[in-house]
Amino acid sequence: MSHFLSESTKTTPADAGIGPALWGSIWIIVGCAIFALPLGIATAIFLEEFKPANKVLLGLQGLIQLNITNLAGVPSIVYGILGLTAFAAMFGLLGSGKDPYIQFGATYYHQYLTEAIEPVLVPVDGPSDEPELIDGMAAYSSDYQPITLKVVGPDEELPTDPQVLRRTLRSDAVGGTISDKAWYYFQLPFGRSVLAASLTLMLVILPVIIISSQEALRAVPPSLRAGALGLGSTRWQVVRNVTLPAAIPGIMTGAILSISRAIGEAAPIVVLCGIVYISRSPQHAMDLFSVLPVQIFYLTTQPPDAQSVISFQNVAAAGSLVLLVVLLTFNTVAIVLRQITQKPLS
């Protein structure tokens, strides 16, 4: 059980787990909530509590309202396409996700194998940068200890001392780029990253949060507002001290319900990321990731295995069960919260 929840997907169904996908889901949902909740609640407050007196402006607000209701009906896969173009690729204006235009928090190395078959790292500027090998240049060993490299020509004789041989490269050695990204690593465009997915899911649940928060605010009796206004409060003071505290349980219910919707949402993530094999949990907001529903989708598309007693379909069933338990818990909490707090205020 704990193996299933922590391990990554393996080639055999019996060993497979959902660990990275579970962590991916947690990362995405936290990010999504951070963006969607303030924005959604702010919009709801503006639409409900700052109604203009002017007829033209009131008409405009009606249009915005209709727009939000219709946004709630837009299929989530369309938001996936929007997220892919606007967040992941940034319309192609800033380079590609793999070779970003703007980035910080990453250190790139060119990795070589020395003549004693030991990896060494030569620092470089970017992912497409090729270093020039010079005798005596500074480099790092595989455990990031600073070392000095000895570089010899293609036909020169190799040093005999094994300690020196460990640090010796031929000048025509071929290496590959590896990167070491800090937890605060950031890049533009976002690429197919945790952040891009959080923002995309924010688009999906934003209309739902707005509408449910509006309903919660509307349920606050007007007499409370009138009372506070009559005592000389400004509109914002009414919202902060009277309406919002009264509406918070309703807003929270709507928020939890829409966040549970985001947890189960697979379509926009599939469009954004495709199906990628991920063996570790996200390390920073720009990391590649997988989420639980996408993992289940991937598992259901695997052909049944005749040799093994359990197939990937069984793994998908187990994953679905985990997802269902999480979601039903969320929804039950939200609905119980509403039943408890649903007392008439007037």
Next chain:
Amino acid sequence: MRSLAWVRAREWVIKSGLLGATLFSILITASIVFLLFGETFRFFSLDEVSVSEFFTSTKWSPLLGEKSFGIWPLVSGTMLIAAIAMTVALPLGLITAIFLSEYAPRRLRAILKPVLEILAGVPTVVYGFFALIFITPFIRDVLGIEVDYFNALSAGIAVGILCIPTVSSLSEDALQAVPLRLREAAYGLGGTKFDVAVKVVVPAALSGIISAFLLAVARAIGETMIVAVAAGATPKMTIDPRNQIQTMTGYITQVATGDVSNFGVEYYSIYAVGAMLFVMTLAVTLLGNLIRLRFQEAYE
């Protein structure tokens, strides 16, 4: 005591911030429209495709062999799924709504409504998996109908089950909005409970029910994961639900999960299909919402 100017300034700043948040929703709509139609325009300007082929050809095969871009097989697949789904969701959802609103005792209602709501939270990929490993074998082994491993029927039924809470909860709101005096008048004329529910309350709430139906149709058209898992990936003009089909959403998923180059014609085709999907769902949702807004005014 803070000065009046300070309070006014704070009020203005907060109001502007809230206004900015509100305008963000307009920005989302604008970017969807500009993005989808802009990229669709680029799709049509490619050599391999033409607008007339897109709207007249009945063959959609952009990934293999001789490429052909006719949207109708995808649209017909989508409509087939939506039709099967509504055949399931409309009667069941409406009966549920009538029972909850007119028949159920208050205590049962207080339990059933939240249960329905929790059901609505089941993720769609789980419904798709359910269609694949339960509904399809059930159709084949218990009902004895020969169906493909992937078929429109089981996917459509799963989408229908998904739509039941949408239909029932919106219809129930509409039934509840019918004034009590209409019911009382019907009872006074000697109507039975069934007469009152079916001959008075349902007709009075018809616009609300139609709106619920339309919003559920929009949901069925846009549903992705169920059809991606259970309906197959063969675009086909057919009304035979036993076959494999492909919907618009299914196609977008197929392109996204395959290794497709970022600038090929396949890549731009998802924008054209997405634009078509957006237009169809928007039209249905808009109609549903307009009908609902009209009906809301009727009794107030």
